[in-house]
Amino acid sequence: MRSFSYVSAPDVAAAVRAIGSEPGAKFIGGGTNLVDLMREGIERPETVVDITALPLAEIEEAAGGGVRIGALVRNSGLAAHPLIRTRYPMLSQAVLTGASAQLRNMATVGGNLLQRTRCVYFYDGAAACNKREPGSGCDAIGGFTRNHGILGVSDDCVATHPSDMCVALAALDATVEVQSVRGVRRVPLADLHLLPGRTPHIETTLAADELITAVELPASAVAATSRYRKVRDRASYAFALVSVAAALNVRDGVVTEVRLALGGVAAKPWRAHEAERILVGAPATEDSFRRAAAAELAAATALPHNAFKIELAQRTIVSTLRQLLAEGGAA
């Protein structure tokens, strides 16, 4: 880790001023990802602007029945909050399956949105990686790709986004509030993360000087009947091979509303629009679930080690929807 200057920002205005005036500055919240990446020499900020003193750690009920989550709410606080547990259980579950309790006590909601990939070639300075060093190539392709993407990948990068929380947020139509010296703007979660294309090093639509201040969840009746299912190589404390965030509402045996998003399959949380389209109005049966899952994964492409994810993702979608149906998605 290189040496850096440390600035603690007392308020949002000071934070966004500091990030704009210090060259090579980065915000630090919980530090769980940034400190690791700095120690590995992958992130090399000259200045670190500590934002943990900012008053952004509240979860509040918003007008219209939604919820506003401050960017500095800790992952553990988010998962345990009564509003989240009762209205958006998939979000609580998603957060609780991520990392460990210690890391969830440190990690912030804003930082979780900006987690960087766990691709082992990204982490190894001896390997070629277009994300780490644009134009250097991608050693993952032709290497170990069991944890890599099957949707929205490119010839330049096949890495996945590691966050569980973001998968639930994608399914819940969350909006991200960001602030800079230029003012406040709102970015739909769906538009926050980018697919790699030819520029895998550009991971989000945020400018370098923008600070995430909050995540807003719109009111959603269907979200009350939701689940997050994470499939991984050990029972806990591992990144997803595939995960599914799902919410389901069924009336008279017909799907009236459904939310589906996938994790572990792409460089961004993958909202399964195609599957949702097929499901709405379809009978709530295993057969419909299968057709929808197959349609969503039709565009998937596999590398030698991750072809199983195409099948696994479909099975996990079907299994999660089946469970929701059995548990009372048929309200």
Added chain:
Amino acid sequence: MTGTRTQSPSRPETAGPVVGRPVDRLDGTPKTTGAARYSAEYPYPGIAYAALVHATIARGRITGIDTASASAVAGVLTVITHENAPAMKPPPKVSMLNLSSLASGTSVNYLNTDQVHWNGQPVAVVVAETLDAAREAAGLVRVGYEELPATVDFAAEEPNAKPQKSNAIQSGGAKKGDAQAALAAAPVSVDLRFTTPPHHHNAIEPHATTAAWDGDRLTVHEGTQNIPWVRRHLALRFDVPEKAVRVISPYVGGAFGGKTMVWPGTILTVLAARVTGRPVRMMLTREGVYRTVGGRTPSTQRMALGADADGRLTALIHTSVTQVGRVGGGPEQVTSQSRHLYDAANILVQQNQVELDMLSNTVMRAPGESIGTFALESAVDELAAELGLDPIELRMRNEPARNPIDGKRFAHRMLRESYALGAELFGWADRTPRPRSMRDGRWLVGMGVASAYHPSWQLPANVTVRLSADGTVVVRCGFHEMGMGAATAQAQIAADALGVPFEAVRVEYGDSTLPSGPGAGGSAQTASVANSLIAACEKLKRSVLALARKSGDSPLRGQRPRDVEARNGGLYRIGRPEGHDPRKGESYPTILSRAGRSEVEAAVGSDTRLGELTGQLRFMSKFMLDRRRWVKAACGAQFCEVRVDADTGEIRVSRWVGVFDVGRVINAKTASSQLRGGVVMGIGMALSEETLVDPRTGRIMNPGLAEYHVPVHADIPPIDVRYLDDPDPTMPLGLIGVGEVGITGVAGAIANAVHHATGKRVRDLPITLDKLL
């Protein structure tokens, strides 16, 4: 600064022997309060910190090293490379006449050569005032290479494997009859291929060294499984007398074989201290452990079994291919258990090796048997299915009375009893044999069994025992504590041998100033130390009796050693349990104070050159004699239940029963913990552990605990561990080591249970969910 001296507060005062009881660990307090110091935790004024730079090619030559930006980092004291490092003596040639020649992890003279032999080899070491400066600077060293073609792809190299040559200690192959012909003629047979990946020990304490020179005297704090090897190797490499080197190692934060050899980090820390004239500490990064400490070899195995229609084995063929590094490592005894477990009429076993441009492989918990039992015990299960026989019944039909391959006697063998007890405890009778026939909601339920097997060993150990006039006892031996509860077990043994309370015994260990202990490996340490300790206690009793015999006032006057026993804190005539009766004997304090002695000491073994040679000769002759006479081993029966998600293939181990034949157990608590720990590591091996070596570069791509998946709490069910507690008459106190047998058979039992749950056979470890989809 020798080993722990904390006395256990919590043993209830009970009469009778303490051996066998579940006594709390002696080091419980330091380990639960943070007071226990591991090798990176010794404060030295003016200490500096070192960090390694690793090669990024598998084979070639360094053409240039740019250390300018690294040296410019504030706080950097020096950057040592092959261009400026002082000369060190090269590692010694390996000789079976001098086992410490095996100590070197590799044959490379680090930083004394421009040659690169593996991807990850240290090519520079940075020394700085702070940890952060050292690490930052290490990342700034730029190395130029001339790359040479390298052989790093184990799978591709497999066809070029060469048969292992046999030597005095290990045999590369063996045969009885014509197994190939018998296999071809067998009415029922299986002929299968298994693979296992490389594994790493991943002790939670990364390898760490604190080194301080005082002139030509060197003090090294090093978590090691072999203090004498570290000492001798460092003396040799740095050309100082062995006496000038002190190795201190009272606490080792896990090892599992990974701290047996001397790896580059140790040597380069000592070098850094030599160069800077400062005490230097280096804890390897987790990545550094993967790059510079060997792991378990990958393997491919052919396992073929032929049987008659009644399930009697007519043929057993087990061949293996494993890897060694071109710069070191040894053959893995993959076929070990296949020579002893089944009474096949014809047997052929052969181990083969490929040599790669990779870091040396090394020993890891039950080298050989851990992966060998996976193939053998899976194949037996497959054969049982072919025969329509219960897998336990098939095993019982082929349980040998004598060692199958050569007819030697078993020193001890209670595998039948292990299975009988295990089946009852586990509820094996509730298993419906058909695969996929048991279900619990979304979970497919499967039950599997496998045999555990690990040979038992004994090594030389020097021990002294000192009895003080106040009746307390000090046992001194430079053995190793990596979590086995080593001192606790030896204190129990000494207490019974001398008839003193457990609380009266203090054990010193973990320091090269003590009499040389055995290396902690091969599950041999407890038996090895016990053997010498019991002998030392016998000598001590004779000396004490001799003092008493001389006194006209002693009731022991004229008694011969065989008429006297140690009990109740003294010596008393045999057969009179009312030991306090002053007419029958007397206490140690009485004898010693009457004789005007403050203490009496007895020693077994000597650390003089002659003593050492004698010890090694005695060891080798006993070893050869024992081997001619007996087959000695621990064995056991592993039972497990798994649940497999019918949709996703996620596997959870839900129940475990292991019954082990490990002779007499010294400490019921710590022995159970060690056996359980073996099962836990076996569960990891079965389901998730795999070191990923990129076949294009020979580089380990998952050198960390986030990507190399050892089991976490949530993966581990309650593990019911039992042992038969029947002494092995050929071992000291009848004990057989418990450190390794627990991991053997585990992967086989799980693979068999997964097959029972799902109908799918997975013959390639780890059994990950993608293999079940």
Added chain:
Amino acid sequence: MVEVRLRVNGAIESLDVEPRVSLLDALREHLGLTGTKKGCDQGACGACTVLADGERINSCLALAVQYADREITTVEGIATGGRPHPLQTAFIANDGFQCGYCTSGQLCSAIGMLAEHGAGAPSAVTEHLSTTGIELTDAEIRERMSGNLCRCGAYNGIVGAIRDVADTEPVRSEPVRSEPVRSEPVR
């Protein structure tokens, strides 16, 4: 260099450190509190777990400078008035360790975990998120402790020790029985 005033185990310690120094290294290398262990320095093993204002964190990924105002408790500070913490005693009785290297982290983690559970926090295996009183089953303990690796495999003993303490300490609030888990095979 920045001056950082750390409050560790009830004492105020003033240090001059670079901002890049982790809380773990500040404890181990600057304050000599080596009870807190370094196992991976990557947040992947839990050996460095300490309590910050009673909450368990991984001190290896914490910059010391960010924790200046927090009350840090390490394994050296969990005993009170010379009496060991009940978990320390229970770890010894249950043989919840072997080599001892992960033990400090396991202990601090367990203390934090019991507090989290007492405050009603759910876990990934909590079946009904809307319930307030969550029974601390063995499955709950195992999931909640999964951020602490033990390579010696002392997991059963650790869970046993935590179970003993949880059963005797008043940390539970109105336990709610979740659906019974069937452990018997179904034919």
